[in-house]
Amino acid sequence: MRLSRYFLPVLKENPSEAQVASHRLMLRAGMIKQQAAGIYSWLPLGWRVLRNVERIVHEEQQRAGHLPVLMPTIQPGELWQESGRDNSYGPEMLRITDRQGRKMLYGPTNEEMITDIFRAHASSYKELPLTLYHIQWKFRDEIRPRFGVMRGREFLMKDGYTFDLTREDAMIAYDRHMVAYLRTYERMGLTAIPMRADSGPIGGDDTHEFLVLAETGESEVMYDSAVTDLRLGDRRVDYDDAAQLRAICEEWTRPYARTDETHDVATFERQVPEARRRLSRGIEVGQIFYFGTKYSEPMGATVQGPDGKPVPVHMGSHGIGVSRLVGAIIEASHDDKGIVWPEGVTPFHCGIVNLRAGDGACDAAAAALEEGLAALGLEALHDDRDERAGTKFATMDLIGLPWRITVGPRGIKGGVVELTSRRTGESEELPPAEALAKVAAAYGVRAVVEG
């Protein structure tokens, strides 16, 4: 993509309304524009990151055997009367009356609707286990929306719902979600720690939140540093193997990790050696929750069990904040020059800076690099504008592409370009084909270096 043809409205000044780094950087990098309190448009650069996050969530959900659906944003009020939540949900629910005078609402979550889908179509225990999920816009009318997309009113969420015959089966689905979530966050370059959460009146060990460590997090977190060393890496996960899933969940939940809501000082000090005790802040980026028959009973979502008798299904709901993750990733990965995208979600794989746009040799070299990357399935943002070098570097640093190739007249005469890592700031001079191969290797793509 040529920057001269792109729409990247970067801001030079720090926007005064932004209190946290991610909000400030998303506005400065031209990723979003506020349209109303807590309601944002995603501009081209922001759209790309949002789309990457969404794609990773889809891929990891489907790898775990979960089935994508898409429920509408607008729901009929009746469903929420059936579950009893119509009264209890409060003013965060955006209530709407349509032209026929019917009570509707903008879905803040979808337990009722998915239960309605299930009861309409499923009838036998043989159809279980079943997990349906969707990635759809939600609305919660927060009284004080803030931190940009981290606490917006209209936000994109993945919410998945599990249906099982028994509590035991539902807990396998719970484990499956935990493992799928760990993989999801890891692919986004995040260390997200599962923490036992407060499950409210239902109680028990059946809800975990996933928290990304960041100074601006809304929750205080206390944890054993051993948990942040864990990686799934290339491990082969068989999502049909309940024992393997359990073992992974135990590996991640054995080390102490709690938010202030559930923190227990005595356990913390007994379990965790002093050198490994950590106190930090965290951003919640997901939650898994087993809630049993809370919706299936009042709404009549039953299946015929093996003995022919109707059984209300055991359910769970499992959410990932998709738009929120874009902010959380930035909170976890930025410096004073701008964003530092992890390779998994970067809007472009590589930046190309042509220091002398209009110079035949530089133009040709920069274009060849862009095409060479494209041939490997990698997308470049190619700054072909007639701007000062300082402006171009500042823009690239701000938008945070992991790799930058700089093409200048002196280098090209000597047959080299400069490859720079955004994360380390280190640069090296290399022939173009080698620079290209190094970038490709960073994305796990093999490039044949000619000559």
Place this chain on the structure above:
Amino acid sequence: MRLSRYFLPVLKENPSEAQVASHRLMLRAGMIKQQAAGIYSWLPLGWRVLRNVERIVHEEQQRAGHLPVLMPTIQPGELWQESGRDNSYGPEMLRITDRQGRKMLYGPTNEEMITDIFRAHASSYKELPLTLYHIQWKFRDEIRPRFGVMRGREFLMKDGYTFDLTREDAMIAYDRHMVAYLRTYERMGLTAIPMRADSGPIGGDDTHEFLVLAETGESEVMYDSAVTDLRLGDRRVDYDDAAQLRAICEEWTRPYARTDETHDVATFERQVPEARRRLSRGIEVGQIFYFGTKYSEPMGATVQGPDGKPVPVHMGSHGIGVSRLVGAIIEASHDDKGIVWPEGVTPFHCGIVNLRAGDGACDAAAAALEEGLAALGLEALHDDRDERAGTKFATMDLIGLPWRITVGPRGIKGGVVELTSRRTGESEELPPAEALAKVAAAYGVRAVVEG
């Protein structure tokens, strides 16, 4: 995908509420579930088709150089006061009051918001031409929603907006959209005819609708049959070549094609030889529209022109009904057994019917076919259920996958399977590897046939 693990709630009976084939078939094939009048959930099979349609729209838009963004569904009322449409839009607009008492609305379209984005960020004619588009849910509170997703209240639309310095430039953007749309529909297996539409008070030759021929269409259409013979096929389109774009647009708009709104009998009879005169019905699946400075003037969306003076930009809006297209494709492609998906949008590339699930040789052959297709990047829906052959065939015919491979004990003993085309109904017996290669070829994938 194993059907035993899928969620495909097919209906045996014809749903009484459905008046048109697409609505009936989408309900029967377990693609959608109605949640309220004109509001649908997309179940797994429907989600796949919707996603394919969306992907093709994205690919063709980006190929034309248009930039994806994503605007929110909820908009502030103020924007519509600026444009003056707040009063004129009428009761189809879903108006909402938030908890702070602010007037909001669920966007039925996005001219105001995109103009707001443009004026906030663009300042010079050097940033033009620019096309920003998004694919987002819209809401229009139709008084009588009907025909399933064809005339829903909540629907998915691609709407793109062009910004140019002059009318002439805007008409190049108009042509670019027409060509991109022709490619889009063609990839979906549709013959969509651009027809001059009634542009209302603005007038002129500056809006076209795209209509798919179908008996159930809402519009009467009169056309020269020559237009339905046109194909872009493998033509290389250079979207920067205004002359080439114009030539393609002329090729498609020269033959007479009008809806009843703009039909002119005298011209029709003068221009079209009698043998080529056609009278049919059509479904509108898109519209392109040049509207000049209608929004840029009242909303102050100006750029500095080459002479330094502010110029209101010339704009156009260009829409494709993404969710509606799923219905339109079915209207154009079905028979009395069910849907017949075009290869471009089919939810799975191939069905595999195992006639004797539980038989070792049949199970192994069916599994090997599924894996063989997957290795080529093709997805199969593999009916591994313990059901009668008639049920399995009826389901496959209903859901309309273009290709079906049937694995039976007798065939397997003889080293063959049966390959069936959904469109022609023709079957042939082939060794599994050859069946696989034929399916691959239909999708333009080359398979190496062993042995």
